[in-house]
Amino acid sequence: xxxxxxxxxxxxxxxxxxxxxxxxxxLIWTTDPGAILDELTGRxxxxxxxxxxxxxxxxxxPLGREPSAEEMRGVLEAVRRAGxxxxxxxxGPAAAQALSQPxxxxxxxxxxxxxxxxxxxxxxxARRVExxxxxxxxxxxxxxxxxxxVRSGQRTYARGRDLVVTAMVGAGAxxxxxxxxxxxxxxxxxxxxxxxxxxxxxxxxxxxHAELVSIAGVFRVFETLPPExxxxxxxxxxxxxxxxxxxxxx
Amino acid sequence: MTEIIxxxxxxxxxxKTTTSASMxxxxxxxxxxxxxxxxxxxxRNLDLIMGCERRVVYDFVNVIxxxxxxxxxxxxxxxxxxxxxxxxxxxxxxxxxxxxxxxKVLDQLIADGFDYILCDSPAGIEKGAHLAMYFADxxxxxxxxxxxxxxxxxxxxxxxxxxxxxxxxxxGGVKExxxxxxxxxxxxANGEMMSVGDIKEILGLDVIGVVPESPxxxxxxxxGVPVILxxxxxxxxxYSDAVARLxxxxxxxxxxxxxxxxxxARMFGG
Ligand SMILES: Nc1ncnc2c1ncn2[C@@H]1O[C@H](COP(=O)(O)OP(=O)(O)OP(=O)(O)O)[C@@H](O)[C@H]1O
Ligand SMILES: [Mg+2]
Numbered sequence: 001x002x003x004x005x006x007x008x009x010x011x012x013x014x015x016x017x018x019x020x021x022x023x024x025x026x027l028i029w030t031t032d033p034g035a036i037l038d039e040l041t042g043r044x045x046x047x048x049x050x051x052x053x054x055x056x057x058x059x060x061x062p063l064g065r066e067p068s069a070e071e072m073r074g075v076l077e078a079v080r081r082a083g084x085x086x087x088x089x090x091x092g093p094a095a096a097q098a099l100s101q102p103x104x105x106x107x108x109x110x111x112x113x114x115x116x117x118x119x120x121x122x123x124x125x126a127r128r129v130e131x132x133x134x135x136x137x138x139x140x141x142x143x144x145x146x147x148x149x150v151r152s153g154q155r156t157y158a159r160g161r162d163l164v165v166t167a168m169v170g171a172g173a174x175x176x177x178x179x180x181x182x183x184x185x186x187x188x189x190x191x192x193x194x195x196x197x198x199x200x201x202x203x204x205x206x207x208x209h210a211e212l213v214s215i216a217g218v219f220r221v222f223e224t225l226p227p228e229x230x231x232x233x234x235x236x237x238x239x240x241x242x243x244x245x246x247x248x249x250x
Numbered sequence: 251m252t253e254i255i256x257x258x259x260x261x262x263x264x265x266k267t268t269t270s271a272s273m274x275x276x277x278x279x280x281x282x283x284x285x286x287x288x289x290x291x292x293x294r295n296l297d298l299i300m301g302c303e304r305r306v307v308y309d310f311v312n313v314i315x316x317x318x319x320x321x322x323x324x325x326x327x328x329x330x331x332x333x334x335x336x337x338x339x340x341x342x343x344x345x346x347x348x349x350x351x352x353x354k355v356l357d358q359l360i361a362d363g364f365d366y367i368l369c370d371s372p373a374g375i376e377k378g379a380h381l382a383m384y385f386a387d388x389x390x391x392x393x394x395x396x397x398x399x400x401x402x403x404x405x406x407x408x409x410x411x412x413x414x415x416x417x418x419x420x421x422g423g424v425k426e427x428x429x430x431x432x433x434x435x436x437x438x439a440n441g442e443m444m445s446v447g448d449i450k451e452i453l454g455l456d457v458i459g460v461v462p463e464s465p466x467x468x469x470x471x472x473x474g475v476p477v478i479l480x481x482x483x484x485x486x487x488x489y490s491d492a493v494a495r496l497x498x499x500x501x502x503x504x505x506x507x508x509x510x511x512x513x514x515a516r517m518f519g520g
Contacts, residue, residue, distance in 0.1 A: 149454050151408025152401055168454045170404040188452070 024056045025090060025217070026079060028063055031071040033078035040082035052083045057108045059090035066095040069102035076103065143179070150175055150189065157195070171211060180204065190214070191236075199238045204248065208234035218243050252360040254367045255496075256386035256424075258410075260402030262373030264394045265431035268467055269489070270370035271299045272478035273390070276493030278333035279478075282365040285324065287355075288338035289382040290372040291346055297337040300327065301474020311339035314351030320358045329479065334364075344377065352381050375409060384414055388425040390458065390496075394432045395443040400452055403428070407453065427458035429492060434463040435508040446506060459492025461485050462505045484509075 030036065056079065060067060067075075079086050089096040091107035100107050144158035146165045152172035156163060163177035166184045173189035175181050180202045181193045187205035194201030194216035203213050208229050212221045215238045226245050233248040257270045267290075274286035287310060288296035297303040308323035313336070320336075327333035336355075339346060359367050371382035383389060389410050393403045410417070410424045417423050430446060437443040450457055464485040470477035478489040484505050491501050 148411055149407070151411070152404035154408045154412070170408075170452070171401060172404070173408075185454070186451070 024054055024084075025059050026056050026084070026086075027059045027061070028067075028075060031063065031067050031075050033074040036075060037078040037082055040079065040084070043082075054084050055087045056084045057088045057090050058086055058105075059092065060095050060099070061090065061093040063095070066098060069099060072099055072103055143182075144177070146175075149185075152189070160196075169205075171209075177201070192219075193236075194238075201238075203236040204234075206233050208232050208245075213243065213245075215243060252364050252367060253388060254356060254369065254386050255388045255390060256369045256371055256383040257390045257392060258371040258379060258383055258406055259373065259392040259399070260375060260379075260406040261394070261399045264392050264399055265461070265467075266373075266392050267295045267299055267370050268471065268477065269390065269392050269429060269431065269461075270368050271296060271476040272486075272489040273493055273496070274300075274333060274335075274366075274368045275327075275330060275476045275478050276490055277366050277368075277496075278327070278330040280493070280497070281332065283332045283363065284366045284368065285334045285336060285359050285364050286368040286370065287336040288370050289347070289378050290338050290370065291344060291378055292338070292340060292342055293372070294338045294340055296370050297325070297335060298474060299471045299476060300335050302327070302335055302337075303474070306337040309337045309339040310355065311341055311346040311351075313355055314347070320355060320362075329475075347378060347381050349381060349384065353385065356385050375405065379406075380409070380413060383410055383424070386410075386414060386424050387416065388427065388496075390427050390429050391453075391455075392429050392431055393449060393453075395430060395434075395438060395445070395449060397444070400444065400449055404453060407455070426455055427496070428453060428455045429459045429461070430457060431461040432463045433460050433505070435506060439508065446503065457503065458495045459488055460503050460505060461488040461492070 028036070058075065058079065060072070076086050086105065088106045088108040089100055089103070096107055099105070141161040143162035143164045146156050146163065147167060149167040150156050150165060150169045150173040152170045155174040155176065156165070158177040158179065160178050162179035162182065163175055164182045164184070165175055168185040169175050169183055169187045169189045169191070171188040174192065175183065175189065176192040176195050178194065178196045178198060181191045181204070183191065183205035186207035186209060188209045188211065190212040191203045191205070191210055192214045193203045197216050199216040201215055203215065208231065210222060210225060212219055213225065213236045215236060218238055218241060220243050229245055229247060234245055235248050236243060236245050257266045257273070259266050270286055274284050278284040286296065286300070288294060291311065294303070297306050302325045305325050308318040310323070312318050313320050313323045324334040324336055327335065356367060369382045369386065372378040391403050391406055393399050407426060410426060414424050428449065430449060433446070434443060438445050446457055446460055462484050464483060466480055466483035466485050467477050470480055477483060478486045480486045488505055491504060494501055
């Protein structure tokens with residue numbers, strides 16, 4: 001008994017690890033809390049498991065102006081009420097600098113530069129949720145190969161390269177790559193390609209039952225994935241701002 | 251050569267203890283020397299199902315703490331010569347089990363020449379479940395034909411392939427088997443429950459046995475006689491088949507369809 005207590009005392013109180021992979025970004029197009037709450041609750045409802053209590057960073061860039069701290073408190077409240085947990089501000093826009101202190105939120109660098117698609121300008125609410133890119137990796141690396149099933153609760157990340165999984169990916173599992181994701185088996189979990197913003201990245205799988213597919217931050221959850229593709233060999237790619245899906249080999 | 255088998259599931263109440271007791275009996279009945287260990291600290295269950303609860307003097311934690319020898323704590327089964335039970339402790343101290351302590355007990359059982367050590371895991375993915383699987387050579391993952399149980403099993407399979415001694419020392423990993431329990435063919439046919447095929451496909455593993463839902467199981471636990479010893483129960487036959495498959499025999503799966511009901515049963519809804 002006494003030895004156990006001694007062990008407990010020697011154990012560190014905390015551990016610090018680096019890794020912001022997969023942090024979700026909410027782009028703010030308006031500071032109208034009502035509009036944000038409406039749109040976000042809709043999105044959170046389509047993927048409750050994915051968004052509830054998820055850490056997100058807010059990007060005020062799309063506003064094109066510097067919102068007041070008061071306005072932003074309303075925004076934060078709306079985002080929280082939608083079930084997400086705002087943990088920081090995207091450090092890109094100058095406005096974020098000024099807001100960091102009064103809102104008591106850290107600046108989270110470096111984000112991918114955002115180019116709003118023309119047709120999306122002027123729309124209310126959070127338009128798009130993006131993955132936060134980390135620093136860049138040297139190019140030309142071979143794919144990372146994973147030969148065992150990726151099970152529920154597990155996550156595999158191929159940094160700066162493609163990810164090839166030669167087994168199944170279970171529901172609740174995540175396969176993430178900065179390049180393409182290839183699954184030679186059933187894909188039941190989440191596949192994230194172009195995790196650092198490469199819009200040319202694709203997702204390929206032999207048997208499509210995905211919970212979520214995301215490429216360069218544009219994603220779709222299973223409720224909105226084409227049902228006729230269930231069980232088929234499928235590829236997904238980004239066509240402008242639209243995520244497209246197609247049966248492979250037809 | 252001793253083989254350590256963990257019976258695990260993630261989800262609670264799916265039939266791990268029932269399975270541990272029956273498979274231990276089944277292996278011992280075939281002449282193997284078997285020790286079955288209850289890892290569910292605080293909730294002693296295995297000894298009840300094995301019918302030896304009144305003979306528990308020392309338990310697993312007592313052995314680990316050196317309060318007694320392993321020999322004193324092992325309870326010899328009254329029915330089968332080569333079967334021994336190591337009961338869980340009723341302590342509320344969840345830290346009573348340590349990796350070192352568990353290793354010590356397993357090493358002694360190995361030195362004693364046991365053929366099989368069955369580890370009945372507690373539910374969840376916390377420490378007890380972790381320690382029950384950590385030293386395993388094989389795993390029997392018990393799953394019920396419903397979504398949440400299948401999902402938890404997937405979770406456990408992930409841990410088996412990453413958080414066990416075999417997965418980390420490059421010994422080829424833990425050999426994994428699925429055992430479906432509480433299978434109700436009628437509800438599967440109605441689409442209320444998942445089929446063997448669905449579960450096999452989702453988890454990407456072979457099935458070592460399908461045990462039908464049966465009132466004999468509850469009767470058996472109440473009587474303290476593992477259900478596999480009930481001579482006219484389909485659950486017993488299913489467990490016997492599973493034991494045979496564990497030993498490498500190839501048998502077709504049985505009890506996947508609802509038994510044909512006799513004329514009188516149909517007439518009177520019996
Ligand atoms: N094939 C079966 N048919 C009917 N009932 C069953 C069957 N298998 C198990 N049960 C019942 O399910 C309940 C749970 O069984 P058991 O204690 O073996 O599960 P467990 O996984 O060990 O639970 P825990 O997670 O609490 O340790 C018991 O009441 C048992 O009688
Ligand atoms: Mg149990």
